[in-house]
Amino acid sequence: MIFYLKVFKTVKSRVLFVYTFVVYMSSVKRAFRVKLLDVNYDRPLIIISESDAHEQGISPGSIVLVTIGDKFHPANVMTSSTMVNPGECLLSKDVASELKISSGDLVGVKVLGLPQSFSVLKKRISGEKLSERELYSLIRDVVSGVYGEAEIAAFLLSQLYNPLSDEELSYLIKAMVETGVIVKFEETVHDIHSVGGVPGNSKVALISVPIVASAGLLIPKTSSRAITSPAGTADTMEVLARVDLDVGEIVEIARKVKGLLIWGGKLYMAPADDIFVNIERKLAIDPVQQMVASILSKKLAMSVERLIIDIPIGRGAKVTSMIEAEKLASIFLRQAGLLGISIKVALTYGGQPIGTTIGPALEAWEALTTLIERKGSKSLIDKAILLAGLLLELSGKTPPGIGEEAAREIFLSGRAYEKFKQIIEAQGGNPEIKPSDIPIGKYTYTVKSQLEGAVTHIDNTAITLIARACGAPQDKGAGVKLHVKVGYRVNKEDPLLTLYSNSESRLDTAISLLRENPPIIVEGMLLKTLP
Numbered sequence: 001m002i003f004y005l006k007v008f009k010t011v012k013s014r015v016l017f018v019y020t021f022v023v024y025m026s027s028v029k030r031a032f033r034v035k036l037l038d039v040n041y042d043r044p045l046i047i048i049s050e051s052d053a054h055e056q057g058i059s060p061g062s063i064v065l066v067t068i069g070d071k072f073h074p075a076n077v078m079t080s081s082t083m084v085n086p087g088e089c090l091l092s093k094d095v096a097s098e099l100k101i102s103s104g105d106l107v108g109v110k111v112l113g114l115p116q117s118f119s120v121l122k123k124r125i126s127g128e129k130l131s132e133r134e135l136y137s138l139i140r141d142v143v144s145g146v147y148g149e150a151e152i153a154a155f156l157l158s159q160l161y162n163p164l165s166d167e168e169l170s171y172l173i174k175a176m177v178e179t180g181v182i183v184k185f186e187e188t189v190h191d192i193h194s195v196g197g198v199p200g201n202s203k204v205a206l207i208s209v210p211i212v213a214s215a216g217l218l219i220p221k222t223s224s225r226a227i228t229s230p231a232g233t234a235d236t237m238e239v240l241a242r243v244d245l246d247v248g249e250i251v252e253i254a255r256k257v258k259g260l261l262i263w264g265g266k267l268y269m270a271p272a273d274d275i276f277v278n279i280e281r282k283l284a285i286d287p288v289q290q291m292v293a294s295i296l297s298k299k300l301a302m303s304v305e306r307l308i309i310d311i312p313i314g315r316g317a318k319v320t321s322m323i324e325a326e327k328l329a330s331i332f333l334r335q336a337g338l339l340g341i342s343i344k345v346a347l348t349y350g351g352q353p354i355g356t357t358i359g360p361a362l363e364a365w366e367a368l369t370t371l372i373e374r375k376g377s378k379s380l381i382d383k384a385i386l387l388a389g390l391l392l393e394l395s396g397k398t399p400p401g402i403g404e405e406a407a408r409e410i411f412l413s414g415r416a417y418e419k420f421k422q423i424i425e426a427q428g429g430n431p432e433i434k435p436s437d438i439p440i441g442k443y444t445y446t447v448k449s450q451l452e453g454a455v456t457h458i459d460n461t462a463i464t465l466i467a468r469a470c471g472a473p474q475d476k477g478a479g480v481k482l483h484v485k486v487g488y489r490v491n492k493e494d495p496l497l498t499l500y501s502n503s504e505s506r507l508d509t510a511i512s513l514l515r516e517n518p519p520i521i522v523e524g525m526l527l528k529t530l531p
Contacts, residue, residue, distance in 0.1 A: 030056060032089040034105045036096055042278060044145065045092035046075040046109070052086050053079045058111060063148055066095055067108040073098050074112070074145035117141045118151075125154055127162035132171040139175035139272050152279050159287040169289055169331075170338040176270040176297035183247055183269070184303045185254065187218045190395055191302070192387050193295055194310035195328070197318020199463045199480075200354040200380075202231040203363035204310075205261060207371060207384035207411070208391075210419035213259025214410045215397055220254050222264035222298055227281045230467035230479055231360045234263035239364035239438060239476055241429030253426040259419060260427065269301035270294075286318070292331050296339060306342045308391045310383075312350025316460030322347070344394050348383060352458040352486050355380035359472040359479015361440045362500065369435045371417040379485070385411055441470065441477040441500030443507045447514065449490045453524035458486055462519035469510035470501040477502050484520065496520045 030052065037047065046066060048058070058064060060079050065072045066089075073095050084090050089109065091101065101107060117137040124130060124138070138155070141147055164172060192208055194201055205221060212219045223233035223243075234243045243263040245253070250267075253260050265274050273294045280286055299307055309332050312318070313325045329345040336343035355377040357366040370376035389404030398406045410416050421431035430437075463480055471478035483495040490496070497520060501507040 030109055031087075031106050032109055033087060034096070034101055034103055034107055035084070035088060035090050036103050037090040037092050039092065041092055043149075044073060044075040044095045044098075045078060045090075046095065047078045047080055047084055047090035048109070049084050049086045049088070050079045050081045053077070056109070056111060058109075061148065063112050063146060065110045065112060066091065066099065067110060068099050068101060068105065071099050072110075076148065112146055115141045115146045121147075121151060121155060124162070125158045127158075129165060130168055130171070132174070135168065135171040136175040136178070139172065139179055142272050142275055143179045149279055149282075152275060153283060156276060156279060156283070156285065156287055156290060159289050160285070164289050166331075166334050166338070169293060170335055172289075173293045173297050173300065173335065173339060176272045176293060177300045180271045180301060181247065181268045182301050182303065183250070183267075185218060185220075185251075188306065188395070189302060189304045190217045190219045190306045190391055191221055191299055191304045192219070192308045192310065192391055193221075193299065194312065195291060195295070195318060196229055196232075196312075197460075198312040198314065198350040198354055199230060199358040199460055199467065200356070200363060201312065201350075202226075202229070202233045202236045202360075203357070203367040204354060204380065204384050204387065205233045206237060206364070206367035206420065207380070207416065208388040209259050209261055210371070210416045210423060211384065211388040211407050211410045212391055213257065213423070214415045214419040215392055215406070216258065217391070217395055217397060218254060218258050219391075220250055220260045220262070220302060222262055222267070222269070222302055224264060224277060224294075224298075226473040227277060227286060228284055228464075230358050230464055230472035231363055232473065233261065234265075235360040235473040235476065236363045236367070237261040237427075238263070239361050240368070240433060241424045241427035243427070245427065253423075257419065257422040257426050259423050261423065262427070264298050264302075267301075270297035273297055288328060289331070292328075292335060296332075296335055296341070299341070300339060304341065306391065306394050307336070307344075308387055308394065309343060309345045310348055310387055311345060312348050312354075314349060314351030314460065315457075316462075316464075317350035319350070342394060344390055346387060346390055348386070349379075350460070352379075353460065353463055353482060354383060356482045356485070357479065358463055358467045358482075359470070359500065360476040361438050362477075362479040362481055365435045365438045365440065368420075368433070368438070371411075371420055372435070374412050374414065374417075377485075381411070439477055441475065441479070441502050441507075443501050443504050444498055445507060445511055446498045447496045447520070449492055449494045449496055449522050451522060451524050452491050453489070453522045455484045455486050455488045455490065455496075455520060456523045457521040458482070459517070459519045459521075462514075462517045465517070466499065466510050466514050466519060469506065469513050470499055471503055471506045475502050475506070478506070482520075490522055496522070
């Protein structure tokens, strides 16, 4: 197996674009003595004195280029009257590292003007159709760091009110791929991806990927971290092994074990997507077309040729109706045709959580337990086997109609668990880890049924909000464990669910939320008496 990288020349390689300084920077340049800023921030940061900012016409929140020699990097501006003296600047570690700057070095600070693609952004906001060249220029400038959060948020929000055409969406996807790293393998690359929206769904891949890899197919699965859910697949897998692998490590592991479960954020594949996701997370939005672009751009950057898309449907899920699901599926199918991907879309049941756990550590515990014991929640096992079976059929590994049976045999034989152990070890984890070794939240609260009856509804939205209130996904041990599913009969005082958190205050917040929005409905025979 071999690979190659196609790297778009961005600020990372010290090259901006053909028009660089002439368009982007004013002639004003000022030298500043560097001090390093020991903070973590989600954007490159420079802090200068208020007097220097006033002199250069720089306002807080604007973007400047920090320069040293022929190297430069964009940074977001903050000002202070006390933290830094005139003629000095505080630089965040990422900028200093990228430019190889040490404390005491002299750097230049140049003000950025409007990028050439700003007119393209305004066209998009007003709903005008964009060409391939225009979308490429816009995404290129997003990746280069010359746009702030406001402009990027405007681009994302424009898709909610002025949807892209099929042609524009394919241009967007291609631009997102071409402005980052592309990895190619000699073997055909396969993948399974869910659009999410159902709590507990992140652990499905921990079972389906080793099934597919056990069948001899290459499946280097890249996943995102959670945006609005309690756990993404990368968050869950990180409980068991490293997910922040570089390209060389990915290629070596793929050669050895065929399967991976990794985070795509470190790989600089479709880097615009990581920028967009960061803004989407803050706004709690997930525009449909941008979601399609996010998924397909990452898959194309990993050279995926055969892909199963899972769209869960149900009350409280991201997709709530069959009509809505079919519309989304048609977008995926049309884009796959334009982009040359062999694809099959599975519309799956998402009316209640998948399995019995929600939250990274709890889901890792359930997936590992299920693989070891080869039994568990029917919704988890059946979904993982169904998706793996569809991919076996799409790949030609099994004849049509036989894939699910073949996938179930791999699962029940224990081969999937052995493959998962290989994947964990290859990604730097302990292959002999047991479910009991996984740390979960030390503070707990259990809700019990107030009556005898049957569980008639579990609210996906409420479960998600409660799990996040417990601290998931940042607190990997936080989340919710369900003791019942829809259709279960319960007696009075039977446990319904347990909350987990490593923070007492967060647990208290989650309990208050739970009381305001009960996530599990139990109904008895008697509904009401009159008078």
